[in-house]
Amino acid sequence: MKGSLEANYAEALFELCKERKNLDEVHSELSWLSEVIEKNSELIRFLNAPTVELVDKKNVLKNVFENELSKTSFDFLCVVSDKKRIKYLHKIIESFNALYNEENNILEVTAITTVPMSDALREKLVKKLENVSQKTIVLSERIDKSIIGGIVLEYNNTQIQGSIKHRLDELRARINSVIA
Numbered sequence: 001m002k003g004s005l006e007a008n009y010a011e012a013l014f015e016l017c018k019e020r021k022n023l024d025e026v027h028s029e030l031s032w033l034s035e036v037i038e039k040n041s042e043l044i045r046f047l048n049a050p051t052v053e054l055v056d057k058k059n060v061l062k063n064v065f066e067n068e069l070s071k072t073s074f075d076f077l078c079v080v081s082d083k084k085r086i087k088y089l090h091k092i093i094e095s096f097n098a099l100y101n102e103e104n105n106i107l108e109v110t111a112i113t114t115v116p117m118s119d120a121l122r123e124k125l126v127k128k129l130e131n132v133s134q135k136t137i138v139l140s141e142r143i144d145k146s147i148i149g150g151i152v153l154e155y156n157n158t159q160i161q162g163s164i165k166h167r168l169d170e171l172r173a174r175i176n177s178v179i180a
Contacts, residue, residue, distance in 0.1 A: 006088050010095030013076050014103075022072055027100045029073040033065075034093045047086040057081055107135040112142045112152040112163075129153075 017023040037044055043064070047057050061081060066074055080086055101108060109129060111117065117125070122139065129137045144152075147163035154160075 004095075005085065006091040006095045009080065009085065009088070009092045010099060013072075013092075013096055014099045016076075017072060020072060022070065023100065023103070025070055026073050026076075027097070029069050030093045030096055033069070033073070033077070034090060037090060044086060044089070047081055048084075054082065101138075105135050106138055107133050107155055108138045108140070110140050110142055110154040112144050112147060112154065114143065114145050114147060114149055116143065117141060125151075 013026070014023070017026045043060075046052060046060065058078065058081070061074075061078055065077060069077065077089075080089055080092065085092070097108075100106070107129070111122075111125065122141075126137045126139050129139075147165045148168070149164040150162045150167075152159060152161055152163050152166075
């Protein structure tokens with residue numbers, strides 16, 4: 001991703017935030033902005049529409065976000081819109097978050113289970129992951145009944161399979177290789 005349009009914008013914002021000492025504030029605001037955009041895809045379509053005048057886009061941004069974001073975040077959003085890069089905003093935010101996590105020694109992990117984890121199990125998992133990775137773990141959870149049981153961990157484009165479905169698939173493959 002390094003050198004991509006998204007990475008370049010993210011790196012520029014990241015360096016600006018470090019300089020202005022408002023990295024945590026902007027990170028928090030971009031996380032909120034990402035959620036808003038995810039829930040309001042019509043907003044991105046409007047801001048991305050070539051038939052909508054730049055002044056109209058700027059007015060919408062002002063009305064919706066100016067009082068909700070810091071000057072740094074708002075100005076950045078306007079630059080992205082002015083440069084007709086708004087369709088990349090989600091990826092830019094992802095790249096910014098990756099830089100933020102690296103700077104703060106944070107590892108985002110998704111735990112996939114068939115039922116919600118108990119507080120005790122969640123705490124035990126986070127402690128184990130922090131010991132192994134030597135990073136602060138930010139754990140999100142997802143329910144997927146198709147894994148039958150066990151747990152699947154995802155982080156940094158890596159997947160650790162501990163599901164019953166995966167074990168059954170491996171067993172089935174071994175049996176098929178013996179029979180064939």
